[in-house]
Amino acid sequence: MKHEPSIQLVFLMLPSAVLTALLALELSFGATRHFFLHTLTGWDVALLGLLAATYFGRPQSRWDGLALLALALWAQMPDLLYIQGYYHRDWMDVFLFHIALDEIIALSLPTLAVLWAVLMVAYVRFRLGGASSAGAGSN
Amino acid sequence: MDIGMPLLERRRLALTLIAATATLLALVVFGLIVERRSGTPLIQVGQPAPDWTLPSASGGSEWLAAQRGHSVVLVFVPSVNCAICVQQLRALQSALPELRTRRTAAFAISTDLPAVQRSYSAILGLEFPLLSEAPAAGLHPVGSAYGVYHGAGSPAGPVDISAIIVIDAAGVVRAVSVLPNQAISATQLVDLVAATSSAQ
Numbered sequence: 001m002k003h004e005p006s007i008q009l010v011f012l013m014l015p016s017a018v019l020t021a022l023l024a025l026e027l028s029f030g031a032t033r034h035f036f037l038h039t040l041t042g043w044d045v046a047l048l049g050l051l052a053a054t055y056f057g058r059p060q061s062r063w064d065g066l067a068l069l070a071l072a073l074w075a076q077m078p079d080l081l082y083i084q085g086y087y088h089r090d091w092m093d094v095f096l097f098h099i100a101l102d103e104i105i106a107l108s109l110p111t112l113a114v115l116w117a118v119l120m121v122a123y124v125r126f127r128l129g130g131a132s133s134a135g136a137g138s139n
Numbered sequence: 140m141d142i143g144m145p146l147l148e149r150r151r152l153a154l155t156l157i158a159a160t161a162t163l164l165a166l167v168v169f170g171l172i173v174e175r176r177s178g179t180p181l182i183q184v185g186q187p188a189p190d191w192t193l194p195s196a197s198g199g200s201e202w203l204a205a206q207r208g209h210s211v212v213l214v215f216v217p218s219v220n221c222a223i224c225v226q227q228l229r230a231l232q233s234a235l236p237e238l239r240t241r242r243t244a245a246f247a248i249s250t251d252l253p254a255v256q257r258s259y260s261a262i263l264g265l266e267f268p269l270l271s272e273a274p275a276a277g278l279h280p281v282g283s284a285y286g287v288y289h290g291a292g293s294p295a296g297p298v299d300i301s302a303i304i305v306i307d308a309a310g311v312v313r314a315v316s317v318l319p320n321q322a323i324s325a326t327q328l329v330d331l332v333a334a335t336s337s338a339q
Contacts, residue, residue, distance in 0.1 A: 030254040048159055054144075055152050087218030088250065090174065100170030111166055119159055126144075126152045 005128045011062045012123070015069040016043070022076060025083075037105055038079070040112040041096045042072030047119035054127045064127075071096070181286035181302075184315055188306040189284035193248065193270035196256035201246060201268050208308050210243040212332060215287045215302040219251050219259035219269065226322040227301050232265050233325035243305075243332050248272055248281065287317075303328065305335045 003011070019039060026035040046067040054060070073080075075096040078088050092098050101108045144152070182188075188211075192202040203211065214231050216224035231245055238245050245267040249256065256269040272281050282288035287302040301322055305314035313335035316323065323331075 028254070029258075030252050034252075044159075044163060048156065048163070051152065051156055051159075055149065055156060057143075082218070082220060085220055085222070087221045087224075089217075093171070093174075097167045097170060100167060100174045102170075103173045104166075104170045108166055108170060111162065115159060115162055118155070122152070122155045122159075126148065126155070 005124055008060065008062070008128050009120075009124070012065045012068065015065040016072060018069060019072055019076075022079070026079070031079075033105060033109055034079070034102070035076075037101060037109045037112065038075040038096070038098060039072045040109070040116050041098075041101060042070075042075035043068050044112055044115050044119060045075075045096060046071040047116070047123055050127060051119065051122055060127045179283045179286045179288075181317060182284075182304065182312055182315060184312055186312050188304070188310050188312050189281070190310075191281040191284070193272060193281060194253050196253050196260045196269040196271065198253070198257075201270055203306070203310070206244050206306075207310055210241065210308055210313075210332065210336065211306040212238060212243055212245045212328070213285070213304040213306065214245070214247040215282060215285070215304070216247060216249045217301075219249050219256055219263075223301060223320055223322050224249065225259075225263065228263060228265060228269075230322055230325045230328055231267060232263070234328040235266060237325075237329045238332060241329075241332060241336065246270055250279070250282075303331065305332055307335065 016039075019035075023032075023035050026032060049071075050060075050064050050067060075098060077095040078086075078092040078098045081092075082088065088099055088102070090099055093100050101112075188203060190203050192200055195201050212231070214227060216227050218224055219228065228247055231247060235245060246269075247265075247267060248270045250273055251259075251271060252273045253271045256271055259265075260269050272279055279288045285302070285304060301318050301320070303314070303316040303323065304312060307313045314331050316331055
């Protein structure tokens with residue numbers, strides 16, 4: 001069954017609702033910008049991957065949202081480790097360049113936000129629109 | 140390969156992918172360059188101490204220039220949330236009465252956010268100002284000026300060492316103690332300050 005694009009967008013973003021628990025924690029520490037920086041990094045990379053999958057003929061799936069959640073969590077991993085007592089170090093750039101993007105947060109946060117908006121439009125147009133025009137419904 | 144997408148749309152998707160990837164890569168490369176370049180040489184004894192103004196865990200701000208006229212001990216720790224750092228902060232707290240008798244002000248600087256520091260300061264019962272130079276605040280201008288961020292020690296990080304800097308009443312660096320992944324005791328801390336005052 002093919003859902004409306006708006007419903008499919010809900011499917012896309014719904015798994016990331018889990019991150020509100022982390023947002024609440026970071027809010028209490030005044031780290032809202034930090035939270036959005038790394039969440040957007042994860043979302044942007046996931047959307048890029050999903051759009052690349054569309055390019056190579058993989059249809060949209062209702063599980064796409066899990067990729068967004070998984071990569072957002074991966075990008076936030078140093079903060080989860082921090083809660084466990086492991087402070088930020090350069091090697092933590094393996095988590096989607098967590099340290100490097102932190103260093104330029106004044107530039108990286110707005111850039112990633114704009115990129116996310118562009119990729120969401122592209123997702124609707126190419127992955128949802130493309131799939132429906134081809135009649136390639138998801139499972 | 141038939142993917143059910145018109146050729147023009149496929150080209151537009153390819154362009155979107157290329158542009159978005161290039162933007163992301165440019166951002167990451169710039170971040171990595173900034174990260175690597177923020178590593179500066181460690182400050183040396185005899186050099187004038189770079190001035191700073193930093194937010195304090197208590198909510199206000201502290202600045203070095205206001206301390207002119209008496210000695211200052213600056214303790215850099217990577218975080219308030221690591222075992223060695225807590226050990227170092229506790230040592231500074233224990234040394235505080237002796238430092239006060241020597242008219243020496245004490246400050247600790249970490250990369251945590253002020254709200255995090257406030258919480259730990261209360262838990263550890265710290266009476267000295269805990270100052271924040273969080274990554275989100277910029278490029279660690281203070282730590283970089285003193286050469287304690289992204290140093291050559293292992294493991295590398297925004298602050299990879301416990302660094303203690305003693306500054307005299309005239310604002311000149313009189314002692315630099317760097318111990319990678321090691322805290323110094325309250326007695327050693329007081330001895331460090333005492334050695335600088337006797338050397339003057």
